[in-house]
Amino acid sequence: MKVCIIGASGKLGQYMVQHALDRGYEVVGVCREHSVEKLDRFNGRITVIPGATDDREVIKRAVAECDGVLTVLVPRGVHGYSTGTAQAVLDYARPGARLVFSCGWHISRDGQDVYSRKLKAIVNVFGPLARLARFADLDDQVEACRRIFASNTRWTVVRGSDLEEGESQGLPVWSRHVGDPVLDSNVTRRVDFALFMVAAIENDELV
Template sequence: MNILLLGATGRVGSELLQRALDDGHEVVALVRSQAKLNAASPHLYTIQGDVLQSADLERAMRAIPVDSVVSALGTDKNNTLSRVTPSLISLMDKHAVRRIITVGTAGILNSRNDPGLYRFQANESKRKTTTAAEDHLAAYRHVKASDLDWTIVCPTYLPAGDEYGNYRVRKNWLPEDGQKITVPDAAAFVYSQIASSEYSQSRAGIAY
């Protein structure tokens, strides 16, 4: 499979990259700095650029015939996710790429306490600010309104640690009393969705 990976130098993204390369997939990684990319393989195509620049996204999309897009991009005070998502959707439509899996946040899952609200709106999230959740929410709304085959994986607190495999997943909700999930386990689930349609057109809440 040919995969366009965004956020390949991040904690989850670097795990995703190694898993895909180990399985022999062809991976295009769009990165701002090649020096931060801790992987080398004849199956890896590195494009240096900025995801917020449509021309750079276009170069990455055209590097090889892409089958799916996996985004482990983080958010920041620049509203990166809400800015890049419309361009990404447009390019996927242009190049007839249907499948996208993104890493979101548990804050945009449904609230148990306040029906009709998201967790971050109902103060179920432990984060003191809502800036990141709002950026993730904007990206989610763009993807949901598209014609793409999408899955947004929404982990709660992501500490470093080992891969245990005993996590729980629930569509559009955080598993009850879910508190955390390690980076390797979160990456394992994200990676599994490339070849799965179980959580298509859904947010997938994930936690131990």
């Protein structure tokens, strides 16, 4: 099994790299050039392709012949970073590859999610402020996921709860909708969220 991890140098990405290696996968990691050193501990065990994750040529090279692609969708800046990343993956991943994307809970596909007033307030306040500061654009993730949902690919979008560091507690429980009582804790260990992403590659129930 050959997998590509896009956003490999971040905290979540590094956990995904380790989980993939633990499963015996061949790993290709993509990260920005100035972050390559964060992957030094994996030297000799993974292939690192430096570049912006919305660079189509970088993604085309990285996902070639990969059976699975794990992508951290980051709404960085206000120039469609997440959308560019997602579109490149959709365009260049090989037919039949498993595509797994991570994003925030504000993404909804069918309108059946139930959001708390706190989460709604955070999105309504932080979203415009982040865009005004040109720091992030939550609508960019919305557009990226709209394209994923509309694609004819074997995709899974994993929406993250609040993440914390700590020892693994095992594979997290999941639900198709925000607001399900099983998700009441709203807290997941980052290492376990990464485990869920990697495990999704071979879980056809999540396609």
